[in-house]
Amino acid sequence: MGLVEFRSFEGSLHPCSNAILSANKYIRKMKGGSQSILVRVNDGRHYVVKLTDNPIGPNLLANEHMGSLVAKAVGLPVAEASGIMISDSFIDGHPDLWFELPTGVRRPNKGMHFGSLFVGQTSGADRPTEYISPSRVGAITNREAFLGMYLLDVWANHQDNRQAIFRRNSTNELEVCFIDHGHMFGGPEWNFQGDQGNPGSALHLELAVYTDLWHDEQVAFWISRFQTIIPDVLTSIAAPMASEWYSGDLNELLSELTDRLLHLPELVHADIEKTWHPSQQKSPDESLRLSDFGIHDLRTPDTRSAFRRGRATA
Ligand SMILES: Nc1ncnc2c1ncn2[C@@H]1O[C@H](COP(=O)(O)OP(=O)(O)O)[C@@H](O)[C@H]1O
Ligand SMILES: [Mg+2]
Incomplete structure (x- = not known):
């Protein structure tokens, strides 16, 4: 596929080799109630992805989306937000990413999910931290x-x-x-x-x-x-x-x-x-x-x- 431009959430045009960002490598599940997953995407970058039917609640992805974009618009430093496509074959190929619930395991749905661009390196000494002393x-x-x-x-x-x-x-x-x-x-x-x-x-x-x-x-x-x-x-x-x-x-x-x-x-x-x-x-x-x-x-x-x-x- 040639170089195309697509419209991001912020309404600006970005060059990209693929019009749709989609996960192509599963890395791991992240901690936290929404059971988000770390994936590599076809733009070569890593994203923490929250899935539409996550156990936390129905408006979680809308909140992530609006929170990220509003904070960015007023000049606050937030991780970049993008829609990430997760396919049926990706979900079927990685049962580790399925939701673990008290009632058993539930398969997420395919579709467009919310991705937060990973801040820093995903491994090694330069891995970022959430802890601050x-x-x-x-x-x-x-x-x-x-x-x-x-x-x-x-x-x-x-x-x-x-x-x-x-x-x-x-x-x-x-x-x-x-x-x-x-x-x-x-x-x-x-x-x-x-x-x-x-x-x-x-x-x-x-x-x-x-x-x-x-x-x-x-x-x-x-x-x-x-x-x-x-x-x-x-x-x-x-x-x-x-x-x-x-x-x-x-x-x-x-x-x-x-x-x-x-x-x-x-x-x-x-x-x-x-x-x-x-x-x-x-x-x-x-x-x-x-x-x-x-x-x-x-x-x-x-x-x-x-x-x-x-x-x-x-
Ligand atoms: N953009 C990001 N860059 C680096 N790490 C992230 C990013 N987003 C989330 N994480 C990591 O993933 C974990 C789970 O994400 P979080 O948004 O807190 O999910 P939950 O809604 O389940 O609490 C966080 O505690 C953090 O360690
Ligand atoms: Mg959290």
Whole structure:
């Protein structure tokens, strides 16, 4: 096949030797509830692929797709998103990739699935890590992105911890790249009702990454950027989305998200208040997973006292 151009999710044209990206080598299953798989694709690159009928929920792929593209559009570092074709023969040839459920093994469906371009090397010493120690936080060159991602996650009513990959460069500095947007947008069920999940749950587990990031003018900058950019982006990415990637009411979701954008300053304020209110403290076990550094230094003038804790307890 000759060199053709195809239209990616972002609407721009990219040269590619194949119009459709399809998996041609199965590497392994990844950890995590969605039972995603690492594959090599016919563009020669590796992707973590989430399958349409995964055990987590019906809107997971739509969330990954929208989360990746919205975050990218506002300038946050996220893994590149693509649709990846998985064929019947690929699925039949690799029973290891089938879903393992309490009720037994289930065969995934063929079709177009969601791929997240693997950040860094898939093996060897340069393999990226999800773990960051408090002592290495200062080495993250683009650490300010954690503030923007937190604010975006509040807008999107993210229901899970914020996950990130850290890649080391030649001078031993780290670069963060955000992954796993499956629980944005009210979670895989698109639930915006009631108490709306867990305030502060969208923070990264290592709170030290937020140290000294909070500046009111930066917060205002991000919110204004979101309000300017997101409305058009949302419409353009949601309209052509594959129907297999969601089962919820997309129009209802978009209208909820548009409303949340208008009220984002209040939502952020409410999230901070609830997150750091003493009644939200979690069990000692959960607290122990967190560092002694961090969010108490992520300060804002009118809620400063709430952050003044000797120990982070999100
Ligand atoms: N783009 C990526 N680059 C490198 N590793 C990734 C990428 N996306 C996911 N992973 C790895 O795969 C694991 C599972 O992905 P994740 O998106 O967290 O799935 P789940 O929805 O099942 O939690 C992650 O913990 C991470 O180690
Ligand atoms: Mg995950």
